Amino acid sequence: MEKLATRGRPREFCPDTALASALQVFWTKGYEGASLSDLTEAMGITRPSLYAAFGNKEALFRQALDLYQRDKTAYIGEAMREPTARGVAQYLLHGAVETATGGECRGCMGVISTVACQSVEPSIREDVNQRAEAAKTLIVERMQQAIDAGEFNGPTDAQAITRYLLAIMQGISVQAQSGATRADLMGVADAALAAWPSR
Numbered sequence: 001m002e003k004l005a006t007r008g009r010p011r012e013f014c015p016d017t018a019l020a021s022a023l024q025v026f027w028t029k030g031y032e033g034a035s036l037s038d039l040t041e042a043m044g045i046t047r048p049s050l051y052a053a054f055g056n057k058e059a060l061f062r063q064a065l066d067l068y069q070r071d072k073t074a075y076i077g078e079a080m081r082e083p084t085a086r087g088v089a090q091y092l093l094h095g096a097v098e099t100a101t102g103g104e105c106r107g108c109m110g111v112i113s114t115v116a117c118q119s120v121e122p123s124i125r126e127d128v129n130q131r132a133e134a135a136k137t138l139i140v141e142r143m144q145q146a147i148d149a150g151e152f153n154g155p156t157d158a159q160a161i162t163r164y165l166l167a168i169m170q171g172i173s174v175q176a177q178s179g180a181t182r183a184d185l186m187g188v189a190d191a192a193l194a195a196w197p198s199r
Helices: 015-033 036-043 047-054 057-071 074-079 085-101 109-116 122-148 158-177 182-194
Strands: 002-006 009-013
Touching: 009 015, 015 036, 015 047, 015 057, 036 047, 036 057, 047 057, 057 074, 057 122, 074 085, 074 122, 085 122, 085 158, 085 182, 122 158, 158 182
Parallel strands: none
Antiparallel strands: 002 009
16 A cells, blocks of 8 residues: 555555556546546545656556556457467457446447547557557467468458457447447357358
8 A cells, every 4th residue: 555645644545446446437538538637536546646656647548558458358368379260259259248348337448549549649549559459460360370270261361350350349349338238249249250251
């Protein structure tokens, strides 16, 4: 626990808990929509305490993205260990459904951040895009391994099949934000898997 001054009185707060609260604010409101007042109220700290513990708003956002990747999108890396491309696709799609519907916030922060960061400073936009590109690269490489192993029925492009998967995952996120249930979205995932072009 860390002690920081709040209006002359010592106040204890847990940085991890405060960061998790900031993540919820960014998740629901996006980078631009989240004001410092929103953040400090949710985190239970003052602005000086926020700056002392996390830096400015941009630095806090990056740390929130780091937390999101560790806690919410670890399934992407785990999916790469599945023995077949179809297994990878199933793990990814079901993981997307769980992430989009499994907590208080609905949808995917990656999708929300990408949409919400089009007019913010280039460094934030570049960071979000680089994180998305890194995940995409993992999937492309895994799909290429499956292609090379002869898992697909006909000619298949690793980039195209990856974009197909990501489009479905993003659609799941958008529909979750619009109120689709977990069962609804599992139906979407299973329909995509039923049409999966593998042996």
